[in-house]
Amino acid sequence: MASPRSTLRIVNHELIGPSTRALDVVRTDGAPWSSVRGKYVILDTGLVLPDGKAVKRAYSLTTVDGDASRCRLVVKRLGGGPGSDALHAAPLGAEFSFSGPWGKLVPETGLDDETLFVATDTGITSALGVAAQGPQERLTVLWLRARDESFFDVERAHAAIVSAGARFVTATIPGVGTAGRAELAWALVDACVAEHAPRVLLAAGDGDIVFPLKQRAFPPSTVREVRIECFFHNPERKSA
Numbered sequence: 239m240a241s242p243r244s245t246l247r248i249v250n251h252e253l254i255g256p257s258t259r260a261l262d263v264v265r266t267d268g269a270p271w272s273s274v275r276g277k278y279v280i281l282d283t284g285l286v287l288p289d290g291k292a293v294k295r296a297y298s299l300t301t302v303d304g305d306a307s308r309c310r311l312v313v314k315r316l317g318g319g320p321g322s323d324a325l326h327a328a329p330l331g332a333e334f335s336f337s338g339p340w341g342k343l344v345p346e347t348g349l350d351d352e353t354l355f356v357a358t359d360t361g362i363t364s365a366l367g368v369a370a371q372g373p374q375e376r377l378t379v380l381w382l383r384a385r386d387e388s389f390f391d392v393e394r395a396h397a398a399i400v401s402a403g404a405r406f407v408t409a410t411i412p413g414v415g416t417a418g419r420a421e422l423a424w425a426l427v428d429a430c431v432a433e434h435a436p437r438v439l440l441a442a443g444d445g446d447i448v449f450p451l452k453q454r455a456f457p458p459s460t461v462r463e464v465r466i467e468c469f470f471h472n473p474e475r476k477s478a
């Protein structure tokens with residue numbers, strides 16, 4: 239479904255990690271951000287690559303306490319990445335055209351079954367967006383991250399998810415591109431499925447890990463539905 243293009247404005251920003259910038263954004267049309275859970279916007283940085291391609295990038299929406307007019311984008315700077323570089327350099331008041339919110343991770347009716355959300359790396363933003371639209375007593379979030387990952391503070395993620403009534407589990411896996419990473423991630427997912435017996439599996443982050451979850455054989459009477467969002471390494475990559 240087509241979404242009309244809108245514009246958002248940066249109204250606050252904060253460096254919350256060595257390479258992580260949180261941007262509070264409002265819509266310039268004054269409309270509230272209606273449904274945030276697991277959704278993202280595709281933001282047009284205004285840059286154009288030498289091959290003529292516009293630099294448009296997706297960022298997940300997380301909430302800002304008690305203020306429906308604001309959303310927070312949490313952006314990891316990937317040295318040399320044009321999209322994340324542009325968002326780390328953008329000043330207060332900068333405006334960007336965007337489409338969305340998009341995303342079908344969470345059904346419109348909400349999470350009405352036991353659910354496991356597997357987030358890898360920056361995929362935690364999507365899990366935070368889902369948890370924030372609580373109460374989420376039937377949700378478990380498993381965050382898989384590299385030992386040296388400084389994208390988002392673990393204690394902060396834990397507090398946000400537990401305060402929504404959900405369970406939070408985290409484990410370290412080898413860094414992106416390291417041997418054995420996906421295999422360990424899948425073993426950790428299997429253990430979490432065995433423990434919590436979710437009926438629905440949501441996953442966001444590294445496509446090398448989350449995409450194969452769609453084909454994974456889980457024990458009978460557990461996962462019957464898998465919905466994923468590949469933040470990077472998307473084998474089905476469409477242009478934004």
Ligand SMILES: Cc1cc2nc3c(=O)[nH]c(=O)nc-3n(C[C@H](O)[C@H](O)[C@H](O)COP(=O)(O)OP(=O)(O)OC[C@H]3O[C@@H](n4cnc5c(N)ncnc54)[C@H](O)[C@@H]3O)c2cc1C
Pocket residue numbers: 278295296297298299311312313314315316318319320321322323359360363364414467468469470471
């Ligand atoms: C639905 C969706 C939601 C997203 N939400 C967020 C979000 O909330 N926060 C956020 O920071 N990013 C998010 N992303 C990723 C974001 O859209 C960009 O891909 C990212 O910012 C890199 O863009 P770039 O132009 O800086 O680098 P690019 O030149 O596009 O990418 C450089 C390289 O980095 C790889 N890469 C991208 N992300 C990562 C990562 N996390 N770890 C390791 N390698 C990576 C790419 O595969 C590529 O090889 C999301 C992506 C999708 C599809």
